[in-house]
Amino acid sequence: MNTQEPMEKIAVKTWFKAAPAEKFPKNAGACIKYKDQQIAVFNFARENKWYACQNLCPHKMEMVLSRGMIGEENGEPKVACPLHKNTFSLKTGESLTGACDAITTFPVKVEDGFVWVGFTD
Amino acid sequence: MKTIVVVGNGMVGYKFCEKFVAQANKDSYQLVVFGEEPRVAYDRVHLSEYFEDGDAERLSLAPKTWYSDHGIQLHIDERVTEINRNAKTIGTSKGTQYAYDTLVMATGSAPFVPPIRGVEKKGVFVYRTIEDLEETLIYAEKIKGGKAAILGGGLLGLEAAKAVMDMGLEPHVVEFAPKLMPRQLDTRSSKVLQGKLESMGINIHLSKATNQILGNGCITGMEFGEDDILDVDMLVVSAGIRPRDELGKSCGLEMGTRGGIVVNNQMRTSDPHILAIGEVALYNQMIYGLVAPGYEMAQVAVDQIIGETGTRMAAEIDMSTKLKLIGVDVASFGTPFMPAERGHSIIFENKTESLYKRINVTHDGKKLLGGILVGDASDYNMLLQLYQNEMPLPENPEDLILGSRAGGASAFGSAMDLPDTAVVCSCEAVTKGAICCSVLEDGNESVKAVSKATKATTGCGGCKPMVVDLVTESLKSLGKTVKVQLCEHFEYSRQELFDIVKLKGIDDYDKLLDLVGKGHGCEVCKPAVAAIFASIYNETANRQPAIQDTNDRYLANIQRNGTYSVVPRVAGGEITPKQLMAMGRIAQKYDLYTKITGGQRIDMFGAQLHELPLIWEELIAEGFETGQAYGKSLRTVKSCVGSTWCRYGMDESVSFAVEIEHRYKGIRSPHKFKGGVSGCIRECAEARCKDFGFIAVEGGWNVYVAGNGGANPKHAELLAEKVDKETAIKYIDRYIMYYIKTAQPLTRTAAWLEKLEGGITYLQNVVINDSLGIAAELDAEMQALVDSYKCEWKEAIETPEIRARYAHFVNSDETDDSIEFVSLREQKMPKEWA
Known part of the structure; x- marks a missing residue:
């Protein structure tokens, strides 16, 4: 499950129009609600890139990842959980500090000033 | 191909294998190893760690696969029962015969159980193998909370006492001699150690000769003499070792009168095809029960077998040891007890701190002959080097144990002053020359790389500080520095x-x-x-x-379930009834769990992200301000009530604490920092456990710096004595500012001061004597920080853009419905993790 396809190849069924891009803090994360799910969306403004993943940290099962610090490690975009600083790749979802299960990531696009997150359901 | 049979798979037997496969000629030999225990060689020295986690695997010196990977035939759980020297064969407990060209005896030793009446009773154990420990543990479980005696107050006995204490039993150490560790300690140091151990709950009984073990079937006590009885429920015998020499005896090798297989300095026995190493070998009429000489013997044996017959065992074996016994440093080196005709002793003793240091020097005061350290053995490595290399001593040899009192430099030179032949890592016999050469010529540029290449530090690890110094200094001599780099994005400290x-x-x-x-x-x-x-x-x-x-x-502390806690500032721990009621009302309104913190203020838990601005709006309206409990900044200044109320108080500690907390509030630093102010030397505010502390004394304030509680508790050090309040504040201003400017991230003041070259003396020079000429600059920088304080929560609730950050979702006004609480003693707590 760690070998997720590159984003563009995922068969997106639904593009969800989340919120206007300016509502998302720069170089940080925010949380959106999609159906009953909490999704963390990250605005890497320095690189002009966006990533999204589950808000749940698999380590202790808390809805906190959107409040974590973001950064990169050898070019790999990552988020650090605010509770115990476990880091996850935002490209593959894999745990970079080891020890944790991988998280699910979602494709993101920005169109007409809005942030869209892609889901397969 | 020749066959080498190794009898015994203990620490020394393993070391022989390791050293053998490391030499070039190994392919012309087949190594066959027999061990009678059901598991592969493990680290007996750290046996008591088995109690801590019960993980036997972790003690293994190498996994089973290591042996097969190196072409070694390993037979565990198979005891060698006979040796036929004429046929050059051995027979085993499984009835198999094997031929050998060379036989290496590494059978080690067994615990010596004195022939005391009743010693066969249930509940009497020895302390040697993992199996011994497991049996002891099962029995200890049955007598939970009972008393256990340890027969023998030597090194192993005291280790066993710790193990027994960890099992939840009350330990009693019974020693025949009038002192503890009779081989290593003199009477005075034994008393210091005894006092320390007793304060930890270990009972010591000296000069006791055990007559018999009492009890009907199971042990119930020990009898030392008429009417001298100690009631115990268990006994662990740790009264020394006996070489496991029965094989040598039965095949007719030359034996010592009190046991042990006699070897020469090539480790050869009376049969040239049989060598003996470790605790079974009698060398110089002595059995050496330490790991380091055993390892050295293994090296000699390997060299002798492969034909490098020049390697010989040293004529004199160094019995220096350093260990941490139940958390207490104990070390002894060279000649620990010395007859007066050879030199004189310098002794420092401080019973209140459980410290004892003794060095023996020649009459002319020029050479070190030996010594004993109890309580603090941090100088052991340097002392051992001075002794082993017969290096000249400083003008006042007492500086070696008292520290140089003239200020400035340490009495020891740098590790680089040692001769190249100095053995730095005695477990692996690695010299200073080898370590430096590994850096200078082989291009190993880190301690890790050097350890890997030379094996230094891989034994007991005691030499690590010296190896770090040697690697750092060698790199410096190459013009390279060990770069302290923030992370991959900034190549700067x-x-x-x-x-x-x-x-x-x-x-x-x-x-x-x-x-x-x-x-x-x-x-x-x-x-x-x-x-x-x-x-x-x-x-x-x-x-x-x-x-x-x-x-x-988010200006709040994130807690276990992703909710936050709120801590308003309560400077000096002083709070009015009105403020208390206001805080209570707000906590009740938002259903927050409240608890008094260690820093004399009130923490309110369980606030959701969106509630934070609402709660703070109300708190600020009641006159509170942020407590910065979330920041790497000043937390609290703890105080006792001082002369305002206390009949012992020498000065107003609360007023001082309130003033100083307001002075430093909001200042960000490399790590959190805390203060304390006590009104007298009874020190109720625990100011000496803080990053800075003031204690009122007759004639002013004593100023302390760089203490902390936490994972590595450290008492603060005295910066200045009996100064007035203004001076005290000025010194602390400079100290904090200097710390803020020079410390690595997430380094508390204690760790920072420890790394600061010159330590407290240097710091005193900077902040009191202005040795760097930066005092005025530090003063100005601190004053600027003090003057520009503002409450960041007030700023947050008054600024709409900042307030907007406190929404759980950006696309919905809903709040997080995944958070669940359960009740706890009439309050709430997070639901257990799934």
């Missing part, structure tokens, strides 16, 4: 980055990254840079939220 930010006047993270960094940053450099900005410009965490740690970003 925090101090360098601090200077860059200040010099160039940069106040924006992205700008700094573009200018002197690379890449896009990470969770290590962002908060470090944020703290630097805060220290220089005193900007609050609100301006650049994306580079703050989560707690700073």
Whole structure:
């Protein structure tokens, strides 16, 4: 499950129009609600890139990842959980500090000033 | 191909294998190893660790696969029962015969159980193998809370006492001699150690000869003489070792009169095809029960077998030892007890601190002959080197144990002053020359690489500080420095980055990254840079939220279930009834769990993200301000009531604490810092456990710095004595500012001071005598920080853009419905993790 396809190849069924891009803090994360799910969306403004993943940290099962610090490690975009600083790749979802299960990531696009997150359901 | 049979798979037997496969000629030999225990060789020295985690695997010296990977035939759980020297064969407990060309005896030793009446009773154990421990553990479980005696107050006996204590039993050490560790300690140091152990709950009984073990079937007590009885429920015998020499005896090798297989300095027995090493070998009429000589014997045996017959065992074997016994340092080296005709002793003893240091020097005071250290053995490595290399001593040899009192340099030179032949790592016999050469010629540029190449530090690890010094100094001599780098994005230390930010006047993270960094940053450099900005410009965490740690970003402490706790400032722990009621009302309204903190204030838990601005709005309306419990900044200044109320108080500690807490509040630093003010030397405010502390004494305030509680408790050190309040504040201003500018990220003041070259004396020179000429600058920088304080929560609730950050979702006004609480003693707590 760690070998997720590159984003563009995922068969997106639904593009969800989340919120206007300016509502998302720069170089940080925010949380959106999609159906009953909490999704963390990250605005890497320095690189002009966006990533999204589950808000749940698999380590202790808390809805906190959107409040974590973001950064990169050898070019790999990552988020650090605010509770115990476990880091996850935002490209593959894999745990970079080891020890944790991988998280699910979602494709993101920005169109007409809005942030869209892609889901397969 | 020749066959080498190794009898015994203990620590020394294993070391023989390791050294054998490391030499070039190994393919012309087949190694066959027999061990009678059901598992492969393990670290007996650290046996008591087995109690801590019950993980036997972790003690293994090498996994089973290591043996097969190196072409070694390993037979465990198979005892060698006979040796036929004429046929050059051995027979085993499984009835098999094997031929050998060379036989190596590494059978070690067994615990010596004195022939005391009743010693066969149930509940009497020995302390040697993992199996012994397991049996002891099962029995200890049955007599939970009972008393256990340890027969033998030597090194192993005291280890066993600790193990027994960990099993939940009351330990009683019974020793025949009038002192503990009779081989290593003199009477006075034994008394110091005894006092320390007794204070930890270990009972010591000296000069006791055990007559018999009492009990009907199971042990119930020990009898030493008429009417001298100790009631115990268990006994662990640790009265020394006996070589496991029965094989040698039965095949007719030359034996010592009191056991042990006689060997010469080539480790050969009376049969030239049989060698003996470790605790079964009698060398110089002695059995050496230490690991280091055993390892040396293994090396000699390997060299002798492969034909490098020049390697011989040293004529005199160094019995120096250093160990941490139940958390107490004990070391002895060279000649620990010395007859007066050879030299004289310098002794320092401090019973209140459980310290004892003794060095024996020649009559002319020029050479070190030996010594004993109890309580603090941090100088052991250097002392041992001075002794082993017969190096000249400082003019006042007492400086070696008392420290140089003239201020400045340590009495010891640098590790680089040692001769190249000095053995730095005695477990692996690695010399200073080998370590430096590994750096200078083989290009190993880190301690890790050097350890891997030379094996130094891989034994007991006691030599690590010296190896670190040697590697660092060697690198320096190559013109390289060991670079302390913040992370992959900034090739600078925090101090360098601090200077860059200040010099160039940069106040924006992205700008700094573009200018002197690379890449896009990470969770290590962002908060470090944020703290630097805060220290220089005193900007609050609100301006650049994306580079703050989560707690700073939301100005609250994130807790287990993703909710936050709220802590208003209660300076000095002083609070009015009206404020208390207001806080109670607000906590009740938002259903918060409340608890008094260690820093004399009130913590309110369980607030959801969206509730934080609402709660703070009410708190601020009641006159509270942020307590910065979330920041790497001043937490609290704890105080006792002082002369205001206390009949012992020498000065007003609360007033001072309130003033100083308001002075430093909001100042960001490399790590959190705390203060304390006590009104007298009874020290109820525990000021000496804080990063800075003031204690009122006759004639002024004593000023302390660099203490902390936490994982590595450290008492603060005295910076200045009997100074007035203004002076005390001035010194602490400079000290904190100097710390803020020079410490690595997440380094508390105690760790910082420990690394500061010259330590407290140097710091005194900087802040009191202005030795660096920066006092005025530090004063001005601190005053600027004090003057520009503002409450960041007030700023947050008054600024709509900042307030907007406190929404759980950006696309919905709903709140997080995944948070669940359960009740706890009439309050609430987070639901257990799934």
